[in-house]
Every structure is written in structure tokens, then in C-alpha cells.
Amino acid sequence: MDVVVCVKQVPDTEQPIRVRADGSGIDEQGxxxxxxxxxxxAVEEALRVRERHGGTVTVVCVGPPRATEALRTALAMGADExxxxxxxxxxxxxxLGVSRVLAEVVRRMPHDLVLCGRLATDDNASVVxxxxxxxxxLAQATAIAKLEIGDGVATVEREVEGGVEVLRVPLPAVFTVxxxxxxxxxxxxxGIMKAKRKEIRTLSLQDLGLDPAQVGAAAAxxxxxxxxxxxxxxxxxxxxxxxxxxxxRLIAQFLQDTAKVL
Amino acid sequence: MxxxxxxxxxxxxxxxxxxxxxxxxWRELDEREEYPEAFVRAMTEAGYxxxxxxxxxxxxxxxxxxxxxxxxxxxxxxxxAAACHAQMYVMGAIxxxxxxxxxxxxxxxxxxxxxxxxxxxxxxxxxGSDTPSIRTTAVRRGDRYVISGQKVWIxxxxxxxxxxxxxxxxxADQTRRRxxxxxxxxVDLRANLGKTVHVRPIRTMINHHxxxxxxxxxxxxxxxxxxxxxxxxRCILDGMNVERILIAAECVGDGDYFVDRAVAYxxxxxxxxxxxGQNQGVQFPLAQAYARVRAxxxxxxxxxxxxxxxxxxxxxxxxxxxxxxxxxxxxxxxxLQTFGGYGFAREYPIERKFRETRLYQxxxxxxxxxxxxxAHNVLGLPxxx
Ligand SMILES: Cc1cc2nc3c(=O)[nH]c(=O)nc-3n(C[C@H](O)[C@H](O)[C@H](O)COP(=O)(O)OP(=O)(O)OC[C@H]3O[C@@H](n4cnc5c(N)ncnc54)[C@H](O)[C@@H]3O)c2cc1C
Numbered sequence: 096m097d098v099v100v101c102v103k104q105v106p107d108t109e110q111p112i113r114v115r116a117d118g119s120g121i122d123e124q125g126x127x128x129x130x131x132x133x134x135x136x137a138v139e140e141a142l143r144v145r146e147r148h149g150g151t152v153t154v155v156c157v158g159p160p161r162a163t164e165a166l167r168t169a170l171a172m173g174a175d176e177x178x179x180x181x182x183x184x185x186x187x188x189x190x191l192g193v194s195r196v197l198a199e200v201v202r203r204m205p206h207d208l209v210l211c212g213r214l215a216t217d218d219n220a221s222v223v224x225x226x227x228x229x230x231x232x233l234a235q236a237t238a239i240a241k242l243e244i245g246d247g248v249a250t251v252e253r254e255v256e257g258g259v260e261v262l263r264v265p266l267p268a269v270f271t272v273x274x275x276x277x278x279x280x281x282x283x284x285x286g287i288m289k290a291k292r293k294e295i296r297t298l299s300l301q302d303l304g305l306d307p308a309q310v311g312a313a314a315a316x317x318x319x320x321x322x323x324x325x326x327x328x329x330x331x332x333x334x335x336x337x338x339x340x341x342x343x344r345l346i347a348q349f350l351q352d353t354a355k356v357l
Numbered sequence: 358m359x360x361x362x363x364x365x366x367x368x369x370x371x372x373x374x375x376x377x378x379x380x381x382x383w384r385e386l387d388e389r390e391e392y393p394e395a396f397v398r399a400m401t402e403a404g405y406x407x408x409x410x411x412x413x414x415x416x417x418x419x420x421x422x423x424x425x426x427x428x429x430x431x432x433x434x435x436x437x438a439a440a441c442h443a444q445m446y447v448m449g450a451i452x453x454x455x456x457x458x459x460x461x462x463x464x465x466x467x468x469x470x471x472x473x474x475x476x477x478x479x480x481x482x483x484x485g486s487d488t489p490s491i492r493t494t495a496v497r498r499g500d501r502y503v504i505s506g507q508k509v510w511i512x513x514x515x516x517x518x519x520x521x522x523x524x525x526x527x528x529a530d531q532t533r534r535r536x537x538x539x540x541x542x543x544v545d546l547r548a549n550l551g552k553t554v555h556v557r558p559i560r561t562m563i564n565h566h567x568x569x570x571x572x573x574x575x576x577x578x579x580x581x582x583x584x585x586x587x588x589x590x591r592c593i594l595d596g597m598n599v600e601r602i603l604i605a606a607e608c609v610g611d612g613d614y615f616v617d618r619a620v621a622y623x624x625x626x627x628x629x630x631x632x633x634g635q636n637q638g639v640q641f642p643l644a645q646a647y648a649r650v651r652a653x654x655x656x657x658x659x660x661x662x663x664x665x666x667x668x669x670x671x672x673x674x675x676x677x678x679x680x681x682x683x684x685x686x687x688x689x690x691x692x693l694q695t696f697g698g699y700g701f702a703r704e705y706p707i708e709r710k711f712r713e714t715r716l717y718q719x720x721x722x723x724x725x726x727x728x729x730x731x732a733h734n735v736l737g738l739p740x741x742x
Contacts, residue, residue, distance in 0.1 A: 164365070164366075167366060171366060171370060252624075281370065281372065281374045281376075281377070281403065281588035282370045283402070283404045284370070284405050284408060284417050285404050286370075287366050290366065294654040
């Protein structure tokens with residue numbers, strides 16, 4: 096089983112994120128960049144597939160030079176190889192552009208299974224995995240919570256409203272994973288050291304035979320108009336009822352008249 | 358000197374492991390005075406405790422700088438590495454002074470974590486800080502030594518398979534110099550505990566598993582003496598620099614822990630209609646503590662850099678430990694004050710660490726003894742003892 100995992104480097108959401116004053120994007124100064132949590136689960140699932148069925152795990156990332164750190168995190172967990180793609184023309188590429196680049200990388204390597212996170216915690220778009228499957232012409236299932244590999248087919252489970260959907264999908268296929276699928280391992284010291292020594296190749300669009308005009312910023316069908324910070328939360332209203340009954344009445348009144356949820 | 362990000366991967370890895378052991382884990386253990394077995398197992402299995410063991414014996418072969426970053430991160434997360442840090446460095450005596458056979462026999466299982474060598478028995482009730490005056494005696498009988506005496510404050514002895522032991526082999530009045538006539542032994546606790554080695558736990562103000570140890574005609578085979586007979590004190594001295602640097606790093610981790618928590622609380626807690634952190638009376642002690650922690654951090658890396666380059670680092674290692682232990686205590690105090698009454702509450706994060714970080718001004722060496730070392734050996738002042 097040769098598994099390819101597509102990963103993204105995102106800002107650590109445990110830190111405060113600030114929008115630039117001119118609304119052109121987020122302020123990257125001092126941000127801590129990490130491997131997208133959902134992708135960490137995808138890497139973990141790939142490693143489990145390798146443990147059960149043999150084969151290799153290759154992680155692929157499209158992103159600026161700092162994104163290699165996310166690849167090292169995946170290598171430290173135990174991935175075999177890492178491929179980094181960057182090209183100045185990709186600055187401003189949209190999700191479909193990135194998906195086309197990933198499709199080209201995946202096409203060039205053995206792949207029985209392609210895994211992605213269900214979404215990236217920076218823009219929550221959930222587009223790349225699905226688009227990648229389309230560009231590769233492979234079967235897909237999104238947001239899977241369980242994966243079992245059989246002979247040429249995978250059985251996957253999706254959590255749907257009120258139940259579980261079980262799908263049988265021919266391989267090779269593309270799956271995006273839900274965070275409930277597993278608990279990712281933390282790296283070991285030997286893993287961290289091996290990852291540090293590993294050479295990470297960076298491929299340009301030219302290396303992949305791709306035309307910047309088709310996948311880069313120039314081809315983007317989506318452009319960000321403006322970023323706004325979330326509205327400031329107003330201070331809550333404090334009421335000091337005389338009795339529990341009055342308190343209950345005030346709350347009910349608030350829910351009915353002000354919040355209009357009752 | 359390494360840049361701020363030189364250890365990014367290592368820090369991230371240790372943080373991920375520590376995230377599985379949140380403060381509630383440590384708080385509950387503290388209440389029950391239990392050994393953090395699950396945490397120690399995780400640290401062992403992830404290979405962190407074998408950081409300093411060379412690759413040919415199955416370790417990671419890293420320097421003291423990296424090892425110190427590992428322990429620092431444990432402390433910064435709110436944990437306490439005292440339960441297992443000695444597994445990292447007590448083996449140094451075998452590594453630096455053992456025979457090839459001893460290294461081959463002991464280091465690989467220590468690296469794998471199958472053998473725990475994390476008890477180091479030096480302190481005695483009568484001798485205290487004056488190590489050369491210890492009285493535990495080892496007498497050579499044929500192919501073995503027979504050892505009797507008493508040790509105190511021997512940490513982790515109940516969670517260790519092997520114990521490194523310092524004992525007198527030549528009476529003090531028959532040696533040329535103070536500090537000679539002591540020898541170092543590797544004691545197999547598994548075979549001797551409850552027979553010739555008796556342990557009485559000492560309860561302390563922190564969850565630190567330490568004990569009195571009584572030795573009665575303990576037999577140690579000749580091949581388990583580490584280093585030459587009579588040179589035991591010298592054999593432990595070079596290991597002490599490593600210990601000082603690692604302890605300094607734990608203090609830096611504690612210091613950052615206190616500053617992190619106190620700053621977050623000071624921003625959030627509102628009294629008199631504003632965050633308490635808006636008052637300079639709250640800000641300044643935290644800024645001061647932060648500056649002291651950073652300064653100690655630099656001295657820690659300076660000492661580690663010298664040690665890892667094979668250069669003498671006694672003064673720097675001692676100063677790192679001195680400054681870092683003071684900085685972490687100052688930060689603890691500032692944090693406690695910032696938390697006000699809640700600083701005393703068991704379910705708030707500060708009070709446990711407050712108790713724990715106080716230890717480092719007393720053990721493994723007390724502040725006065727570090728100052729005396731600097732006064733005598735660096736400043737050339739007359740010896741006071
Ligand atoms: C929790 C804990 C764990 C420990 N773990 C270990 C362990 O694993 N192995 C081990 O061998 N030991 C261990 N120790 C012992 C520790 O190293 C000693 O407590 C420490 O070295 C001080 O010795 P003492 O307690 O006998 O104090 P003393 O030597 O009695 O000193 C008491 C005070 O007097 C001061 N003082 C003494 N002489 C002088 C002087 N000449 N000038 C100025 N001031 C002086 C000291 O600085 C100290 O403040 C541990 C101690 C504790 C508390």
C-alpha cells in the first residue's frame with residue numbers, strides 16, 4: 096500500500112490571530128505555524144495502514160519555504176518521504192490551483208491511497224481533497240471516521256446526521272479524514288532526529304511541467320476581497336434578581352424578547 | 358550560541374507528549390503522592406531519556422543542550438521531570454569512567470529503558486553538604502566489596518533497578534587529599550532490596566519519591582566498581598556539571614511556566630474595573646522575573662555549549678544552576694502574588710509548582726555551596742571550609 100498524504104501548514108489557532116489593518120490578510124508576524132490538525136490525523140491513518148499492510152507513506156505539501164516544517168512534523172511521526180512544492184507563481188493561487196498541483200505530484204508517484212484532512216483550520220474550505228479526487232479521476236469519500244483496507248477496495252464510514260454511512264470504495268481513492276478517525280501519535284526522539292536529517296526536495300511548477308498561468312495566481316477563480324476581524328463581543332448584561340423565581344423570569348424574558356430564540 | 362529556533366522540532370515533540378499529561382494529571386498524582394509512572398513510561402518509550410547515550414549504545418547521542426531543552430519543556434508544560442531526569446544523566450558515570458565491558462553490559466538496556474538507573478546515593482545524614490566526609494564504607498573481600506552505612510534523600514530508589522553509590526574505600530586519615538579514598542559502585546537493587554539494602558521513604562512537601570537507604574553488608578562484585586578505587590569523587594564531579602545544567606533548564610522551564618500563567622491571569626482578572634495586569638505593581642514583578650529567567654537561560658546555554666564542546670564549564674554550570682533556581686523562585690513568587698488568593702487554591706495551577714520549584718535552591722546542591730565554589734575556585738578567595 097503506497098499512501099500519499101497531502102498536508103498544509105496553518106497558523107496555530109491556539110494563539111490569537113490578528114487581521115492586518117488594511118484588511119489584505121492576516122498579520123503573519125510572530126505567528127506559530129503548525130501542521131494542520133486534520134492532516135495530522137491523515138498522517139496517523141496512513142502510518143496505521145502502512146503498519147498493517149506494508150508499503151510507504153509520502154507526505155506532500157504546497158506552500159512557501161516555511162511549510163517544510165510541517166513536512167518535518169509528519170516525517171518525525173514516521174512518514175517515509177516528503178515532497179515540497181513551491182513556486183513564486185503560486186502566491187495567491189486558489190484551492191483549485193493547489194489541487195491541480197497536488198494532482199500532478201500524486202500522478203507521478205505510486206499511490207494506492209491518497210489521504211487529506213477534512214479541512215484546513217486556517218480557511219475551513221474543505222475543497223482541496225474533493226477537487227484533487229476530481230483532477231485525478233479517482234473515487235472519493237469525504238470526512239471519513241473509519242477506514243478499512245480490503246482487496247482492491249476500502250470500506251469507510253462517515254458520520255451522518257443520526258447514523259453512520261458505510262461506503263465501499265474501489266482503490267486507488269482519495270479520502271478526507273475526520274478528527275474522530277484516530278488519535279495521532281506524538282513523535283519519538285529518534286523520529287525527530289531522522290526527520291531533521293532527511294532531505295526535502297522542493298519542486299517548482301516547471302519541474303512538474305505545469306503552466307503558472309493555469310494553476311498560479313493568474314488562474315485563480317477566487318480572490319479574497321477583504322478580511323475583517325470578528326466583531327468585538329459586547330459586555331454581557333448583568334441582572335441582580337431578588338429571588339430565583341425573578342431570575343428565571345428575567346432570563347426567560349431576555350430569551351423571548353431580546354434574543355428572540357423562544 | 359544557538360538561535361531561538363534551533364530546537365523547534367525537539368520542543369514541538371516534547372510538547373506534544375506533555376500535552377497528554379495535563380496539569381490535572383500532575384495535580385491528582387500530587388494529592389495521592391504517586392509516582393508518575395505513565396508519564397515516565399511515555400518519556401522512556403519516546404526515547405527522550407536516552408538523549409545523552411551515544412548511538413553505539415542505542416541512544417540518541419545528543420548534547421547536554423538538547424537534553425536540557427527536553428527537560429525544560431516538561432517543566433514549562435506544568436509537569437515535573439524530577440521523576441525521571443536522573444535516568445538521563447546518572448549513566449554518565451558509566452559512560453565516562455566505565456570499562457568497555459561495563460558500557461556494553463549496562464548502557465544498551467538503560468537506553469531501551471529496560472534497566473532504570475536513576476538513583477544516585479551520595480548524601481549522608483552526618484556529612485550533609487560535606488561529601489568527602491561520608492562514612493558509608495566499602496571493604497574489599499576477594500572478588501567483591503562489602504558495603505555498610507546509611508544514605509539519606511536518595512530519590513527514586515524505589516523506582517530504580519540500579520543505584521550508583523559513593524562509599525569510602527580508604528579511611529580519610531590515610532589519604533593524601535580530601536576527596537580521595539572514595540569509590541563509586543553500581544548496586545543491583547533488584548537483587549538486594551529488602552535483604553542488604555533497606556529503604557525508608559521520606560514524605561516531603563512535594564511529590565518527590567525520596568528515601569533513607571540503609572546498607573548492611575551489601576555485597577557488590579568487583580566488576581561493578583565504576584572507575585578506579587579511591588577516585589570515586591572525581592568520577593562524580595564531571596557528571597555534576599551535566600546535572601547542574603539540566604536542573605538549570607528545569608528551572609528555566611518553571612520560570613517560563615509561572616510567567617506564562619501569571620501574565621494570562623493578569624490580563625483576564627478584572628478588579629477595580631480593569632485587568633489587574635494594567636497596574637504597574639502587578640506588571641513589574643512579572644517583567645523582572647521574566648528578565649531574570651531569560652538571563653539564566655543564556656547562562657544555561659553558555660554552560661551547555663562549553664560542555665558539548667568538551668571545554669571546562671564548572672563555573673558556568675554552577676552559575677546557571679544558581680541563577681536559574683533563583684529566577685524560577687522569583688517567578689513563582691510573582692505568580693503567586695498575581696493570582697492573589699487563588700494562588701493558594703489546590704485547583705489552580707500555581708501552588709503545586711510553587712512548592713516544587715523551591716527545591717532547586719537546596720538540592721541537588723544548595724545555593725551557599727555554589728557561592729562557596731565560585732568564591733574559592735573562580736575568585737580565588739580563601740577557603741571557608
Ligand atoms: C527532595 C530531595 C531530593 C534529594 N535527592 C538526592 C539524591 O537523589 N541523592 C543524594 O545523594 N542527595 C539527594 N538530596 C540531598 C541534597 O543533595 C542535600 O540535601 C543537599 O546537598 C544539602 O545537604 P543537607 O540537606 O545535609 O544540608 P546541610 O549540609 O546540613 O546544609 C544546611 C544549610 O547550611 C548551609 N551550609 C552548610 N555548610 C555551609 C558552609 N560551609 N557555608 C555556607 N553555608 C553552608 C547549606 O547551604 C544549607 O543551606 C536530596 C534532597 C532533597 C531535599
